[in-house]
Amino acid sequence: MELSALSVTLWLIVVIHNGETVKESDLPTPSLTVEPEGELFTGDSVTLKCEITTDGDWTYLWERVGPGGSPAVFQSVTEKIDTQSFTVAAVDGDQYRCRVRKTGGTQSSLYSTPVNLTVKALPTPSLTVEPEGDVFRGESISLKCEIKGYSGWIYQWEKSKGSKWTAVSQSEYYTVNTDTLTIREDYVSNRDQYRCRGQKTDRSLSSHYSEPVTLSVKEKPKPELTSSRKGPALRGQPVVLFCELGQSAGWTFYWSKHTHNPENEISTETHFYTISSVSDSDGGQYWCRAGRGNPLYFTHYSDALRLIVTAPPTPSLTVEPEGDVFSGDSVTLKCEIKSDLRWTYQWEKWNTWRWSAVPQSWPYTVNTDTLTIRSVTGGDQYRCRGRNSDRSLSTYYSKTFTLTVKALPTPALTVEPEGDVFKGESVSLKCEIKGYSGWTCQWEKSKGSGWTAVSQSEYYTVNTDTLTIREDYVSNRDQYRCRGQKTDRSLSSHYSEPVTLSVKEKPKPELTSSRKGPAVRGQPVVLFCELGQSAGWTFYWSKHTHNPENETCTETHFYTISSVSDSDGGQYWCRAGRGNPLYFTHYSDALWVNVTDGSVILESPVHPVTEGDYRTLLCDTKPQVTQKNQTTSKTTIHTVSQSDEGASFSVLGVLSSLMAVTPYILVSIVLGVKCYRARAKSDEDEEDRA
Template identity: 50%
Template sequence: IVMYVCLPVLGLISLVQSGHAQAWYQPTLSVQPNWSQIFSGESVTLTCSFPKGRVTDWTFYWYRENTQFHHTDENYYIIRGITVDQSSKYYCYVSEKRVTLTVTATLTVEPRWSPVFTGESVTLKCEIQSHSNWRYQWYKGSRRTAVSQSQTNTFTIRSAADQDQYWCRGERDYRPSSSQFSNRVNLTVKETPKPELTSSHKGAALIGNPVVLYCELDQSAGWRFYWSKHTQSPENETKTETHSYTISSVSVSDGGQYWCRAGRGNPVYYTHYSDAHWINTTRASFSVFSLLSSFMAVSPYLLVSIVLGVKCYRARGKNSFSVTADYTLF
């Protein structure tokens, strides 16, 4: 007796999740040979057709009635030597494969100096070299939920509360649907600093002599220095690349109050002004004694020559008087 097998086939609806988007896809299950009657002992191939992506992107699950009996990486399943008790309704279910993430994200920070100060602007950038159409998720501290979403995260440091650890990750609507978490960057935040203004000269500065001012700021790097005279006037500031300002030859007009501050970045972030520093000028006082002292220090040999010359002159005067006296006596 030859028995035939009934094989109703259905495509089981599959939920596929990619990134934040969810979509329902209806796979199609077909049977070969496509005969109305299949007899016991024949071979049957079930094929699960799926309209999205490559076959290698998916895993196929095979059901008889409501019971899974097999899963494969191929979209077909062969029943060899089918029997009457295998007559049933068959379904296929499609699921996206679980893969190990190989897409890396790199977090960079500009400017790169540390610490940063309240009021400074900081730009964090999340970079992913492979694939495209990424959405960038930003994480802060111990939070596991994103605090914002964009490729660059530029913000102004407002308080010490912004001191924290930051990292990022990319997500998108296609496979691969997400990247690995990036490296973590620690931002150290301090209050706006105030430099100290000092001078190379103690007391009044002699007119004509040099004086060097120093703007001391022991806080990270990247600073340029700005110098004000008489008033704190940004319009009339003198800028230097180093923390020193030299007056090569002091004049009376160089006397007065001086301030300094430092700045860095674009737009420029400025520190507080230093306390005022006074420069008093004075002229050198001269006297005959000090002039002779200076003269002696410069040319002692000339002084000896003058003394010897005076002695020779006196000696010649005495000889001349003796000759005259002798002539009178005769």
């Protein structure tokens, strides 16, 4: 405004100087217009026109301020342009103004109002696909090209063909409608690419290209029909059917019952169909499909879903712990309803003549679907039922549950090995609650006047129902007891009767023979290992030496030689063993087995004798065919000494006493001599072996 006033003042000075006097209000003001009107974009040209309503021959003066200059400093462009209008490339921020002067004169008009050019960047259209997301075979699609915020555009379409883009226009396959391109259903192909750009309707100016879109074409979908009920629907409850398609936006859903009949279909804008209160008439088969677009494009029908309507369920009543319940036990009853409805639970107990609600007080604890009873009583009866959350539907009552309560058991405590226990032998105690399962055992040992717990240690091995005491920790008169502990809850049995260990010295068996004297060749001989008790023992037999590697074992306490021979003669020992690891008794004393041919038998002691003992030796004659009786003679050693070991006795002296007894003495003499010689030789052999 300061520049305009200055210009007018200067003009007035010139006019006055020339002798002209003109009022400022009488000066004309031109109007400045721009073509095109509206938004200008990069690449646009504008035509500026300076117009004045006063008639005359005018010369036009133009001035411009560039985008980098001061808004108050205009630069004259008269040297180049003196016409009423001119066209120039649009530059953002440029300002223009004009004035006029009479041709050949010096008087000029006022300046026009300046115009300010605003030039915007070329827009990029947005390209969208309808329907959104996946497109299915047999479905037409529409592409929409939009330059948002601007008007006056039409649109050009292109399709990718190989590495090139080709123009798309109205045809039998394409319908172009302003900003929309519709592709016929049979011309829609997977992976096809399209793009668009805008074209100004009033001049030759194009926008940028849109981002291309790539079509994703899939097979015609088939929805999945599901129900809010996993099983049969109960009369009176709501049921919701769901037509699952992966995407529901833009689809309308169609529901059929009993048959696929489009005329009887029910449509919903959502993918679910609600039956608010199901009845028997709602039962049957259902299908669904979805449709969208114009004309309507339909999916396949879903598979059929059968809706079964039933009466309310009957709860099942279970008890924890399972199995036996004992005095002092606590039990938990559970009311189970096979239904996905939300239920509240009602518990009732039989009281003499009627059912009444279980109170929320000791000994009862109610927690939704469970009822816990402490300190149970045998014979009590309980039942339950369910009601849905809005109390509009109730189940039937469960079966009645009757509590059976047993007395606490008393374990049986046994000792292995049975009977006496011997020093150096480990002991196993077994705690058994017969007739029941699910118990572990707790062990105690008497200590003074009290009992202390026994657990796994270096002296004790605990294995379920067995306590093994290490051999060097077994003591005479020790007392032990046990009781059962339920594995699934805190409940103990009574204590067993205590057992008192009886520990004795290691035993020594006595080895005897079925023969009181020498064994006759060919006859059987049985050796007996006498221990006082034989149950639970295995017997081990040695010959000549104590060699465990050459021992023969038997399950019985006797060892039989079915037909004795000379090689069976010699010293024998026995011992017994039991348990794991094996516990052995002492060895027995040695037993001599003497083998003879049997004609004259000299019977000597079968066991070693002690010096100073009194011993009698017998000599028998085996009866001959013609003899009626067996004859026997004897000699006595009053005091046995070491010098008698292996000594030969005068068999002839013994036989002489037999001469007066029998007329067959000569035969006996001969046989006696043979017996003497055989005996003497046998003794020599024994000495050699010893």
